[in-house]
Amino acid sequence: QIAMSFSDLESIDPKIKQIVERQIQAWETADSDKLIADFAEDSWFIVPGSTFRGKQQIKAAANQYFLEFTATKVIIKRIIVSGNEGTVEW
Template sequence: MNKNRLLNNSQIVTLIAIIIYIFSCSSNILEDNKVAKNSTTNISSSKDLNLDIQELLQRQAQAWETANSQAIIADFAENGVFIAPGTSLKGREDIKKAAEGYFKEFTDTKIKITRIITSEKEGAIEWTWSDTNKKTGKKSQIDDAIIFEIKDGKIIYWREYFDKQF
């Protein structure tokens, strides 16, 4: 038995979310309460929540659900960074190309936002992502945690954490 055991991905994501919460004195935690109309997107309401960030996150979820690469990059700064397991992109054009590549391979993307932790310009979001592979018809679902940073109303940093095995 190895006493120097490493954390698994789920534990790392949870730890990151806790750290952001602890160090964000003005942070707000949201849980499932209100479902957006005409979408599987789920965002909670809070009078203290930064509504601009809430709206941006909802736009991102809806843009992925509707396969709208232009809407995805509209919320990113010109040199915004998008990182996911196995992928590191910089700039709107690279992000747009990657999104369009995804849309060629997958359909029926659905996103359910389950938690938002936010401060003035940064935060974390957890969402459940599901889709269907166009070639095989295989459906998949994954829980995704994202750390983000906003500057002048645009995403400058977006990093996703999920286990690619599922």
């Protein structure tokens, strides 16, 4: 398991960095199609108080978020990678 802050992003696998950067862009441009493109069909997206399972639930939750919040700025707090699983706290 590897935990790092955004400032450590330069030291991680370039493929992971690309995924994180695509996700930042998707959130900041309110693009739910781009957002779910990196998720596996059986992914979980967990936010305080809610868990969304699968690409369609994640996309629906993102679309609802984008309706309520029209300007999002992503600031990465922590990235955790373990094998083929990972999480990003922002």
